[in-house]
Each structure stands twice: as C-alpha cells, then as structure tokens.
Amino acid sequence: MRSLQALIDLVDLRWEQARARFGLPEDAIDFGFSVGDDYPHFKKERGYAVCFWHGGNKCRLLLSTKMIRAPKHRSDAIVRHELGHVFDFVLNDEWLSDFCHENGVDMPSTDERKADALAEAIWGDPILYDHQEVQSLKNGVAPRPAYLGL
Ligand SMILES: [Zn+2]
Numbered sequence: 478m479r480s481l482q483a484l485i486d487l488v489d490l491r492w493e494q495a496r497a498r499f500g501l502p503e504d505a506i507d508f509g510f511s512v513g514d515d516y517p518h519f520k521k522e523r524g525y526a527v528c529f530w531h532g533g534n535k536c537r538l539l540l541s542t543k544m545i546r547a548p549k550h551r552s553d554a555i556v557r558h559e560l561g562h563v564f565d566f567v568l569n570d571e572w573l574s575d576f577c578h579e580n581g582v583d584m585p586s587t588d589e590r591k592a593d594a595l596a597e598a599i600w601g602d603p604i605l606y607d608h609q610e611v612q613s614l615k616n617g618v619a620p621r622p623a624y625l626g627l
Contacts (some may be wrong), residue, residue, distance in 0.1 A: 481512060484545050484552065488538070491556050495564070495599050499576070502510055506567050510538035512545070513597050519543070521625035523611050530568040536563040538575050554596075561592030561599075587627035 478580060488510055496503070518524040519541040526544065530539045538559050545551045565588065572594060574584040580598040585591050588620040593612075604615035610625055621627065 480546075481542075484512060484540065487549075488540070488556055491553070491560055495560055498599050499564070499568070505534065507533070507535040508537075508563060508565065510540060512540045512542060514542050515592055516541070523609060525552075525611065526560070528558045528559045530566040531602075534559050534567050536562070536566055542626070550615035551607070551611055551614050554614045557596035557602075558592050558604050558615075561595035562588070562624055564595050565591050585620075585627075589625070589627050593621055599607060 480537075492508060496505075500528075516524075516527060518527055524543075525547070526538060526540045529539070531537065539584040540559075544555065572610060577584040577594055577598040580601075582594050582598040584594055584618055597603050602614050602623070603619040605613045605615070605619050606621055606625065607617035610622070
C-alpha cells in the first residue's frame, strides 16, 4: 500500500465487492473498521488485523498501521481473510457453505480456514501463507498451516 487512504479505499472496495457477490442489502451487516496500533496482537510480527463480532449483525475490523506499509498482495489477502471472518460471524452457516460449493470451494469446519475459504469463494484467489506466516495473494502455501491455529 502507499497511504492510509489507499488502505481505506481497498477495504471499502473489497467490502462492496463481497456485498455484491452475496447480494446483501447495504444494512444487512453493520460493518465498520479503523486503523491504529492500540492492540496487543499488533506488537507481534504477524499481527496485522483483528475482527470483532459485537453480537447480532455488528462487526468491526481493527487494522494495524503495518497494513499501510505492507505490499499490496499481503494487505489485500489480510483484508479478504478478515472479511471472511465478518461473513462467518454474521451470515447463516448453511447458506455460506452452499455459496462456497457453488464457487468450487470446500467449506472447512474451523474458523480460520473458513475465513480463507470464504475469501476464495468470493474473489477466486486462494489465501496463501508466506514465509513470515502472513496471508498473501502471491507467495506461500495453502491451506493455512495447522500450527498457526485453525
Ligand atoms: Zn483470522
């Protein structure tokens, strides 16, 4: 990424694309995000983003400022993965499983791999894990290695 604005634009773009793919009305999910470093996980090398579910249809993403400095293939993969969590939190499991199958992706049973599967079903690219164990669209392996937590 090159700037905070570029990151904000990326999240907005991916959010709108996903909403369109699912055919969701604008108010179906109460979604918002902020960028900042006031979160313990972000002190770790691979801590870039976290998704919070506030009950009902309300979700918030918190993105580290590291996201601004990261290469696009990394920050984009992280945004897609985190949005996968948002949909997993809010939308019906059976419906999401059908959506995955219609798009040629198996729906795993565990949260982290589910987020990746949803991202792949929405945008068509697998979420990879690079040598730093961070999500990437360009480098690394899929599915998510088990030792990172599933
Ligand atoms: Zn995750």
